[in-house]
Amino acid sequence: MSSDKKEHQLVLNRRTFLKAAGLGIAGVAVGKFPFESFTLDEAMAAAAKAGETAIPTICAMCGPAANCGVYAFTKNGRFTKVAGMKESPVNAGGICPKGQAAPQWVYSPERLKYPLKRVGKKGEGKFQQITWNEAIAIIADTLKRQKEKYGPESLGMLSPARRTYSEYLNRFLIAHGSPNYGHSGICAMQLSFGFHYTVGDWPRAVDYANSDLVLIWGKQPIYSAPAQDGARAYINAKARGAKLIAIKPSMEPDVGLADLWVPIRPGTDAALALAMLHVVVNENLIDKPFVEQWCYGYDQLKEHVQKYPPAWAEKITGIPLNRIVEIARLFATTKRAGIDLGNGVEHVPSSNDAIRAVAILIAITGHLDRPGGNIFGAASKMPRPKSVNMQERYTQAWVDKLVFPEFPKAFQPFAEGTSSAYYGLFNSVLTEKPYPIRAIIAPGSQALVSNRGGKRVVEALKKLDFYVVADVARTADMPYADIVIPLATPYEIDHPFEVRGNWIMARNKVIEPLADYKSIFEFFCDLGVKMGYGADFWGGSMTASMNDQLKPLGMTIDELRKQPTGIKYEMIPKKYETYETVFNRKSPRISKAPFLPQGKVAIYNTSFKEAGYTPLPEWREPPESITGTPELTKKYPLILSDYHTSNVYTASWQRNVPYLREIEPYPALHIHPDTASERGIKNGDWIRVESPHGWMKVKAELYPGIRPDTVMMLHGWWQGCKELGFEDFPLLDGGANVNIMYSVDAQKAFDPVVTAMSSQTLVQVSKA
Amino acid sequence: MSTQYGFSFSKDKCTQCFGCEVACKNWRDGELGVRWRRVYKIWAGRYPDVKLASASVSCMHCTDPVCVKACPVQAIQKREDGIVVGDSNKCIGCKACEKECPFGAPQFGATGKMQKCDMCMNEVDLAKESPPCVETCPTKALQLAKLETKEKQVIEREIQKLIDATLRTG
Numbered sequence: 001m002s003s004d005k006k007e008h009q010l011v012l013n014r015r016t017f018l019k020a021a022g023l024g025i026a027g028v029a030v031g032k033f034p035f036e037s038f039t040l041d042e043a044m045a046a047a048a049k050a051g052e053t054a055i056p057t058i059c060a061m062c063g064p065a066a067n068c069g070v071y072a073f074t075k076n077g078r079f080t081k082v083a084g085m086k087e088s089p090v091n092a093g094g095i096c097p098k099g100q101a102a103p104q105w106v107y108s109p110e111r112l113k114y115p116l117k118r119v120g121k122k123g124e125g126k127f128q129q130i131t132w133n134e135a136i137a138i139i140a141d142t143l144k145r146q147k148e149k150y151g152p153e154s155l156g157m158l159s160p161a162r163r164t165y166s167e168y169l170n171r172f173l174i175a176h177g178s179p180n181y182g183h184s185g186i187c188a189m190q191l192s193f194g195f196h197y198t199v200g201d202w203p204r205a206v207d208y209a210n211s212d213l214v215l216i217w218g219k220q221p222i223y224s225a226p227a228q229d230g231a232r233a234y235i236n237a238k239a240r241g242a243k244l245i246a247i248k249p250s251m252e253p254d255v256g257l258a259d260l261w262v263p264i265r266p267g268t269d270a271a272l273a274l275a276m277l278h279v280v281v282n283e284n285l286i287d288k289p290f291v292e293q294w295c296y297g298y299d300q301l302k303e304h305v306q307k308y309p310p311a312w313a314e315k316i317t318g319i320p321l322n323r324i325v326e327i328a329r330l331f332a333t334t335k336r337a338g339i340d341l342g343n344g345v346e347h348v349p350s351s352n353d354a355i356r357a358v359a360i361l362i363a364i365t366g367h368l369d370r371p372g373g374n375i376f377g378a379a380s381k382m383p384r385p386k387s388v389n390m391q392e393r394y395t396q397a398w399v400d401k402l403v404f405p406e407f408p409k410a411f412q413p414f415a416e417g418t419s420s421a422y423y424g425l426f427n428s429v430l431t432e433k434p435y436p437i438r439a440i441i442a443p444g445s446q447a448l449v450s451n452r453g454g455k456r457v458v459e460a461l462k463k464l465d466f467y468v469v470a471d472v473a474r475t476a477d478m479p480y481a482d483i484v485i486p487l488a489t490p491y492e493i494d495h496p497f498e499v500r501g502n503w504i505m506a507r508n509k510v511i512e513p514l515a516d517y518k519s520i521f522e523f524f525c526d527l528g529v530k531m532g533y534g535a536d537f538w539g540g541s542m543t544a545s546m547n548d549q550l551k552p553l554g555m556t557i558d559e560l561r562k563q564p565t566g567i568k569y570e571m572i573p574k575k576y577e578t579y580e581t582v583f584n585r586k587s588p589r590i591s592k593a594p595f596l597p598q599g600k601v602a603i604y605n606t607s608f609k610e611a612g613y614t615p616l617p618e619w620r621e622p623p624e625s626i627t628g629t630p631e632l633t634k635k636y637p638l639i640l641s642d643y644h645t646s647n648v649y650t651a652s653w654q655r656n657v658p659y660l661r662e663i664e665p666y667p668a669l670h671i672h673p674d675t676a677s678e679r680g681i682k683n684g685d686w687i688r689v690e691s692p693h694g695w696m697k698v699k700a701e702l703y704p705g706i707r708p709d710t711v712m713m714l715h716g717w718w719q720g721c722k723e724l725g726f727e728d729f730p731l732l733d734g735g736a737n738v739n740i741m742y743s744v745d746a747q748k749a750f751d752p753v754v755t756a757m758s759s760q761t762l763v764q765v766s767k768a
Numbered sequence: 769m770s771t772q773y774g775f776s777f778s779k780d781k782c783t784q785c786f787g788c789e790v791a792c793k794n795w796r797d798g799e800l801g802v803r804w805r806r807v808y809k810i811w812a813g814r815y816p817d818v819k820l821a822s823a824s825v826s827c828m829h830c831t832d833p834v835c836v837k838a839c840p841v842q843a844i845q846k847r848e849d850g851i852v853v854g855d856s857n858k859c860i861g862c863k864a865c866e867k868e869c870p871f872g873a874p875q876f877g878a879t880g881k882m883q884k885c886d887m888c889m890n891e892v893d894l895a896k897e898s899p900p901c902v903e904t905c906p907t908k909a910l911q912l913a914k915l916e917t918k919e920k921q922v923i924e925r926e927i928q929k930l931i932d933a934t935l936r937t938g
């Protein structure tokens with residue numbers, strides 16, 4: 001165990017900080033500056049100068065894994081500024097615009113001020129101020145009553161993008177007796193699932209440092225956390241001369257830095273992957289010894305992929321045949337090559353098969369857990385803190401109660417525990433099948449603007465018996481809430497500790513809560529105690545919770561806090577080709593059966609077959625597409641899809657932060673200049689975008705780097721910005737909520753195995 | 769004056785995150801609508817052979833600043849250390865500098881007086897420290913350096929080439 005510094009007072013002087021963090025530049029030529037690491041000692045040396053104070057803490061502006069170390073500056077008790085923490089291995093001193101703009105988020109006029117109880121009709125937005133204790137009591141009474149009458153499974157929880165508190169949501173559900181942890185079905189878990197059940201783990205990390213070729217596929221490697229290691233790895237690989245090939249419909253800054261852009265039609269990744277398998281198999285570009293020793297079902301694959309020649313894929317993906325062949329060959333024949341597969345493949349009804357096909361491609365070409373390839377994660381010497389989740393309590397009866405399993409029951413629980421698809425929770429309210437969810441708690445989640453099918457979500461919210469919104473600021477769903485809980489931002493609390501890779505650090509309080517706030521953690525502790533689950537909620541104490549979790553590390557939270565910039569544990573040197581261990585890993589299912597029944601890469605997947613799904617990856621069209629529904633293209637000639645990540649906003653949040661809103665003031669549809677001019681549309685024009693399911697009014701951004709047959713925009717638009725005079729947008733038709741544009745047809749819009757939801761449709765675009 | 773302060777920028781490292789632009793605003797209490805530092809999205813070519821580059825540009829503190837010459841009341845000065853500073857007491861808000869500046873640096877906010885990047889010369893000891901925009905850059909695409917006049921001119925020309933088309937078309 002090594003720590004950067006022993007024990008220090010936590011107050012640094014801002015000027016000194018800058019000084020210590022500065023560059024030694026004098027007389028040095030361009031591009032050759034050595035980067036001096038900021039040390040706490042240097043900063044402390046002259047910390048006497050008063051004026052401002054600096055508090056080491058952890059950024060809270062993005063997620064999942066918003067774990068950049070920062071120094072938060074305060075003046076007279078007011079949070080003013082942020083700088084990156086050099087000691088943090090996550091961000092190494094850098095901070096992105098979201099992190100920089102944190103003070104405006106904390107002081108936004110959109111912050112909730114006190115707990116609220118609905119007094120008007122649902123959706124009307126009429127509330128009455130109540131106290132924290134009253135709010136907790138109302139929620140506890142309602143949940144107890146419902147539990148008695150309808151069973152504990154009548155409670156659902158809407159998980160946010162993975163946060164440290166996600167585990168507390170699960171804990172509450174487990175204590176209560178409900179399996180219905182609502183997961184969006186569009187983020188990370190679908191990738192994790194497809195990879196785990198094909199290669200035994202999720203080799204999400206490409207070994208960028210050793211790679212000669214990386215295919216960046218349906219992924220934004222630098223936007224969601226631009227200050228973190230992923231972005232640095234990408235830039236460094238480029239500097240080293242690695243070849244970067246980006247496969248996605250539009251060109252973002254990461255593609256600008258790549259060597260080759262392969263513009264693919266949204267939602268057709270599975271078709272491309274299957275055609276690449278066709279090339280690799282037929283040209284025998286496989287790693288034969290690996291396939292023979294470590295793969296199950298290669299012969300079936302060989303026969304199966306004959307259906308998917310590149311000429312077939314060209315029609316679907318819009319990628320020229322030669323290009324498909326070229327990248328398949330290049331990938332297969334480059335020894336040190338990996339595929340950085342992203343979120344894009346989790347927003348398609350062929351999600352699981354796209355992911356499986358890519359996993360198989362990586363495996364049979366010999367790129368699994370080899371230098372420069374897709375590697376199984378490196379570990380550090382940090383003992384794992386005790387999990388907050390109480391997964392050991394799961395039983396088969398528990399799994400059987402799931403209202404709309406995110407993954408088939410035969411594969412539950414998965415990594416996060418048991419889960420139901422978000423959309424399924426709402427659907428059950430409307431259909432009452434197999435039973436209606438009666439209460440939903442939405443902590444840091446706003447399904448109306450972040451989940452497909454906003455119109456149906458509204459209907460469900462109107463009908464739902466009891467809806468609790470817990471957030472730091474006003475949300476889109478709030479008018480439908482029965483109880484609103486105002487939460488402290490992570491800058492106003494001193495918990496929890498955060499772990500990222502080999503680094504662990506205690507969160508420190510930057511300012512006193514601006515109102516009578518508590519944290520989301522305290523909310524669940526308070527509610528747990530009130531419900532009678534106190535024994536599972538550390539008697540309501542977060543200090544006790546953290547001490548309990550830290551036991552394996554042999555320290556208390558107070559001891560951890562004494563390390564102002566946390567503790568960095570040594571990494572265990574990476575071993576490659578760990579097939580024996582990984583391929584025999586047990587799954588988290590009730591049976592604990594291994595992910596791979598044969599102890600080999602499941603090319604031909606007997607687990608899926610037994611559960612009634614296709615054993616080999618296949619192609620499914622999105623609900624509306626150029627090749628799937630050509631009859632629609634006359635009225636709706638363009639493909640619409642959306643971006644999941646942005647450099648300035650996190651999901652459907654932060655449009656209220658002026659410094660961020662200034663950078664991207666309007667919801668903008670990226671449209672190719674030719675496509676625009678055919679319609680008389682100029683840059684910045686307000687336009688009408690219409691699909692078979694709804695319409696939006698947004699601005700046109702003439703975008704040279706997008707397929708001319710495709711238009712795309714960022715999801716999550718609804719909120720105004722008071723400081724800049726921007727009003728809210730309508731939540732449904734006529735607004736900028738791209739989620740309403742897509743099909744939610746139960747047969748066509750969902751992946752049959754992993755419930756991923758389609759974010760592709762066909763649209764027409766015209767001047768508004 | 770053999771060397772002077774200047775920004776260097778590597779377009780091969782910039783992820784267009786806008787961290788520098790917001791850091792400038794946050795650390796210098798930037799007025800809404802005013803952008804001392806600007807990150808540009810720069811397009812070239814035609815689909816599918818299209819290129820996208822980035823540039824982070826504030827005032828370049830030019831070796832031969834045209835704004836100084838353009839200003840009718842001598843409100844802009846180039847200092848010995850290379851920093852180009854405006855004097856808002858002298859500025860009459862005629863925007864002659866804005867018209868001439870090839871980098872879009874001079875900005876006019878609520879006061880109507882010219883304002884722009886001053887390299888944080890009063891906030892930071894430039895001999896040893898870097899300004900917040902440089903400090904925050906996650907990939908170190910943006911740096912501050914003491915540069916020979918010639919080196920600095922090369923950077924000026926490169927940035928100008930990079931952003932020229934973008935600035936003209938908006």
Ligand code: SF4
Binds near residue numbers: 827829852865870873
């Ligand atoms: S204002 Fe413009 S011309 Fe003057 S020094 Fe700055 S960049 Fe150069």
Ligand code: SF4
Binds near residue numbers: 795884888900
């Ligand atoms: S040097 Fe200071 S004023 Fe100039 S762009 Fe950077 S932060 Fe802004």
Ligand code: SF4
Binds near residue numbers: 783784807824
């Ligand atoms: S902070 Fe660095 S990477 Fe981000 S936009 Fe500015 S120069 Fe580019």
